[in-house]
Amino acid sequence: MAFIQTTALKLKKGDKTILDGLNLSVDSGEFFVIIGPTGAGKTSLLRLLDLLEWPSSGNILIDGADTGCPSKKRLELRRRMAFVQQKPIAFNMSVFDNVACGLRWRHVAANAVKSNVDEVVEKVGMAGYQKQNARTLSGGEMQRVAIARALVTQPEILFLDEPTANLDPTSTVSIENILYNIRNEAKITVVMSTHDMSQGQRLGRRIGVIINGRLHQVGTPTDIFSAPSSREVAEFVGIDNIWSGEVVTRENNLIGIHINNHIIQSIAEFNVGDAVDVLIRPEEITLTLSADHTSARNTFSCKIVSMSSQGPLVRVILDGALPVLALITQKSANEMGLEPGKLVYASFKATALHVTRKWQQ
DSSP: OOSEEEEEEEEEETTEEEEEEEEEEEOTTOEEEEEOOTTSSHHHHHHHHTTSSOOSEEEEEETTEESSSOHHHHHHHHTTEEEEOSSOOOOSSBHHHHHHHHHHHTTOOHHHHHHHHHHHHHHTTOGGGTTSBGGGSOHHHHHHHHHHHHHTTOOSEEEEESTTTTOOHHHHHHHHHHHHHHHHHTOSEEEEEESOHHHHHHHOSEEEEEETTEEEEEEOHHHHHHSOSSHHHHHHTTOOEEEEEEEEEEETTEEEEEETTEEEEEEOOOOTTOEEEEEEOGGGOEEESSGGGOOOSEEEEEEEEEEEEETTEEEEEEEESSOEEEEEEHHHHHHHTOOTTOEEEEEEOGGGOEEEEOOOO
């Protein structure tokens, strides 16, 4: 049985539906990541799972126990959990006292408080800060204190609501390293929300995608980012190349798909006549100045429409037999002298394509 399980979970506020019929299961010791756009319902889901709010309908089971129980039992379940907010609260006291407050509220003996706080503060890299007032800390340091405050009570479940959303890159790496260690220990069940999809890929054993209050897909990072189950998920995770076509040839598992008067080849289990959607991530597309410079099965000429920088990469929009978005390195773009209007060849392997039965519009 799943350690956390929801059935037909729904949350309404006034006339607005925040969460709509979520069925979710998380195993004990799993690091589960929830991704979705702003306003999708990620924080609301975490608050329901942490028993901070009541659902409008549906059920939540924690370790097999129904959370729609009397308040005393509900409090017992809550004490098995901890919640780290996006913007942590810093009490006007030392780091040590901020971390220790949960233990003191539970009337833990003073010597046990000290040993537990010392251990967890060391774990999050804040051992030298114990006497410092928490309100003088940076955002990244305070988030580490918040994680320590959550861990010190030795929860069975840790909820994290976009814990790096307001942090600089260096602080983000520090927090991710802490979470990575927690994930590898697999002693705590972790449910974390994030809008940072790369972070979700790095940390999540499995990922759930929430869009407009609905859970669209649950799977491994590979499932979500390379084989999305719907157009909404595909577009959210950055797969801009989505083409509709029809299978016209098949030889074993090598199929030919007719798209825009062009045939592309892919490896998939579909039959001639099947209507399909074809997806490929922009980074799987190679650009060359000559068709002879690639061994990929799919190659066609196209013209560069526009280019834009994306950190160390360049987004290249092309028009040809198929409309294409490619993502290449700045170095490659410079070496080839790419610019709008230039003719190039776009190529991709048959194995890089994900083919699915045509989605409903």
